[in-house]
Amino acid sequence: MTKEQFVVTATQMRQIEARIFTAGMPVAALMEKVGGLICQRLQAIISPGKCVGILVGPGHNGGDALVVARELHFRGYQVWIYQPFSKLKELTSQHFQYTQSLKIPCYQEISQLPSYDFLIDGLFGFGLEREITDSIAAAVNYFNNKNQPIISIDIPSGLHTDTGEVLGTAIQATYTFCLGLWKQGLLQEQALPYVGKAELIDFDIPLADIHAVIGDIPKIKRITQTTALSTLPLPRPLITHKYKQGHLLLICGSQRYAGGAILTGLGARASGVGMLSIAVPESLKMLLVSQLPEALIIGCPETETGAIASVQLPENIDLNSFTAIACGPGLTKDNISIIPEITKCECPLILDADALNILAQIGTIPTLKQRKSATVLTPHTGEFKRLFPNIDHTDRIKAIQTAAQESGAIVLLKGARTAISNPQGNVWINPESTPALARGGSGDVLTGLLGGLLAQIMNKEIFIEDIVATAAWWHSQAGILAAQARTELGVDAFTLTQYLMPVLKK
Numbered sequence: 414m415t416k417e418q419f420v421v422t423a424t425q426m427r428q429i430e431a432r433i434f435t436a437g438m439p440v441a442a443l444m445e446k447v448g449g450l451i452c453q454r455l456q457a458i459i460s461p462g463k464c465v466g467i468l469v470g471p472g473h474n475g476g477d478a479l480v481v482a483r484e485l486h487f488r489g490y491q492v493w494i495y496q497p498f499s500k501l502k503e504l505t506s507q508h509f510q511y512t513q514s515l516k517i518p519c520y521q522e523i524s525q526l527p528s529y530d531f532l533i534d535g536l537f538g539f540g541l542e543r544e545i546t547d548s549i550a551a552a553v554n555y556f557n558n559k560n561q562p563i564i565s566i567d568i569p570s571g572l573h574t575d576t577g578e579v580l581g582t583a584i585q586a587t588y589t590f591c592l593g594l595w596k597q598g599l600l601q602e603q604a605l606p607y608v609g610k611a612e613l614i615d616f617d618i619p620l621a622d623i624h625a626v627i628g629d630i631p632k633i634k635r636i637t638q639t640t641a642l643s644t645l646p647l648p649r650p651l652i653t654h655k656y657k658q659g660h661l662l663l664i665c666g667s668q669r670y671a672g673g674a675i676l677t678g679l680g681a682r683a684s685g686v687g688m689l690s691i692a693v694p695e696s697l698k699m700l701l702v703s704q705l706p707e708a709l710i711i712g713c714p715e716t717e718t719g720a721i722a723s724v725q726l727p728e729n730i731d732l733n734s735f736t737a738i739a740c741g742p743g744l745t746k747d748n749i750s751i752i753p754e755i756t757k758c759e760c761p762l763i764l765d766a767d768a769l770n771i772l773a774q775i776g777t778i779p780t781l782k783q784r785k786s787a788t789v790l791t792p793h794t795g796e797f798k799r800l801f802p803n804i805d806h807t808d809r810i811k812a813i814q815t816a817a818q819e820s821g822a823i824v825l826l827k828g829a830r831t832a833i834s835n836p837q838g839n840v841w842i843n844p845e846s847t848p849a850l851a852r853g854g855s856g857d858v859l860t861g862l863l864g865g866l867l868a869q870i871m872n873k874e875i876f877i878e879d880i881v882a883t884a885a886w887w888h889s890q891a892g893i894l895a896a897q898a899r900t901e902l903g904v905d906a907f908t909l910t911q912y913l914m915p916v917l918k919k
């Protein structure tokens with residue numbers, strides 16, 4: 414595993430840090446090293462001579478900031494310090510004293526502060542233990558309103574290190590330099606407006622210390638390009654045939670939502686799945702054939718309202734003929750009987766969109782535990798709340814862990830920071846995406862893509878959860894690539910499907 418994959422809580426980081434110090438690394442030496450690394454990165458961002466304000470807190474986050482202040486001062490930047498605290502930790506206090514002997518200007522009142530080009534936020538790191546209040550809260554709000562770039566050390570001050578919640582108020586950073594290991598809070602959706610562009614400053618924490626604290630197999634992992642690409646493209650033997658490369662059945666679409674079926678089909682197409690079958694209401698059959706000529710389109714009997722009345726498969730085929738089934742996009746809730754039928758299948762099953770809404774309506778979540786094969790639920794926040802009304806979703810990571818455990822399913826919670834949990838509580842977080850994807854139909858593309866990938870992994874030594882994570886990564890990378898080429902406004906769901914292949918070619 415690479416350092417980029419690990420995710421830690423404040424408690425775990427403290428334990429890892431304690432091991433390093435106990436082993437003999439002097440605290441001051443580590444702070445010096447970290448400060449130096451931060452400084453190197455800053456010099457790449459801030460041109461020489463610029464004016465840099467440094468916000469210094471009472472703990473070691475403030476200590477880091479003071480090392481940075483001293484180094485930038487010697488490198489020719491115009492530096493000032495804002496340090497409003499009466500009591501500093503010992504090491505922080507020593508660094509502060511030295512900056513004062515260097516005559517670096519220091520202020521305690523925001524009304525006295527000079528102007529600046531950049532701000533370094535070293536108020537609080539993972540030691541924040543309660544809400545920011547009073548004059549410090551006022552200062553944080555003052556700096557946020559200045560609209561000058563802010564670089565946060567470790568985590569934007571005011572964010573809860575684990576949940577990403579705002580404790581009182583928080584710095585809205587332009588960049589966050591996370592120290593050593595990714596803090597869980599930075600990967601939580603609610604932290605997003607505060608984090609800016611986040612990067613990891615690796616200060617060489619020994620792997621043995623990380624594993625000693627978080628275990629051999631970490632509970633929470635960040636999805637990276639390396640992990641995703643390790644399962645992509647799915648390797649194909651030279652001698653094979655279409656049915657050996659997976660057979661996916663999509664059950665989707667209605668007269669009301671015909672496009673959902675097409676988009677799901679196009680997502681599946683990009684996965685390279687060997688054989689694609691799509692069950693749609695009979696009246697949609699020709700439309701689907703014209704859009705996806707390679708797929709076997711199964712026209713099903715319809716309800717009066719144009720939804721699938723029952724999944725009628727061709728002769729000699731039943732639900733167990735497929736290596737994966739994905740059901741839901743564009744389905745409508747007109748025929749709820751379809752879901753209990755489908756969940757009986759013995760292959761991996763993805764339930765999305767209206768399949769989830771039906772599941773919530775008929776209360777069949779507990780029955781999923783009896784399924785012989787994996788179930789993947791892919792709700793967005795609204796669907797999640799309907800499915801699991803009793804789960805508090807303030808901490809999305811905890812929420813999906815509970816949901817996965819309760820349902821026995823793999824739960825992929827969609828959003829700006831899509832997160833996945835399996836029933837054992839192992840979590841994968843997709844750390845990069847684009848709001849360009851917040852658009853009707855882009856979830857349908859994900860369902861098709863995921864279905865196609867899942868269908869192909871039988872007899873391969875790939876865990877289902879890893880391929881679910883890969884699908885989330887691939888989908889959002891396609892969105893990012895499409896947004897780069899076409900702006901954030903140019904990523905309609907059909908266009909998104911066109912950018913899936915280029916992600917892999919890149």
Ligand SMILES: NC(=O)C1=CN([C@@H]2O[C@H](COP(=O)(O)OP(=O)(O)OC[C@H]3O[C@@H](n4cnc5c(N)ncnc54)[C@H](O)[C@@H]3O)[C@@H](O)[C@H]2O)[C@@H](O)CC1
Nearest residue numbers: 430444471472473474537538539540541542543544545567
């Ligand atoms: N993880 C590591 O191994 C390293 C951590 N370092 C830095 O150390 C930081 C953690 O240092 P600390 O544990 O000293 O914690 P912090 O610097 O985050 O802050 C803790 C201090 O703030 C006070 N405090 C907490 N909440 C407050 C509030 N709402 N209002 C006012 N005061 C409040 C506490 O009483 C304590 O004095 C990291 O974030 C990082 O910047 C680096 O120095 C080097 C290596």
Ligand SMILES: Nc1ncnc2c1ncn2[C@@H]1O[C@H](COP(=O)(O)OP(=O)(O)O)[C@@H](O)[C@H]1O
Nearest residue numbers: 827828829846847848850851853854855856857
């Ligand atoms: N703000 C955002 N940033 C990044 N990705 C987003 C954002 N909002 C939505 N997405 C992604 O877009 C997709 C939307 O899916 P969904 O809500 O099911 O839409 P639909 O049902 O219209 O297809 C999901 O993959 C989700 O993760």
Ligand SMILES: [K+]
Nearest residue numbers: 537566568570
């Ligand atoms: K900070």
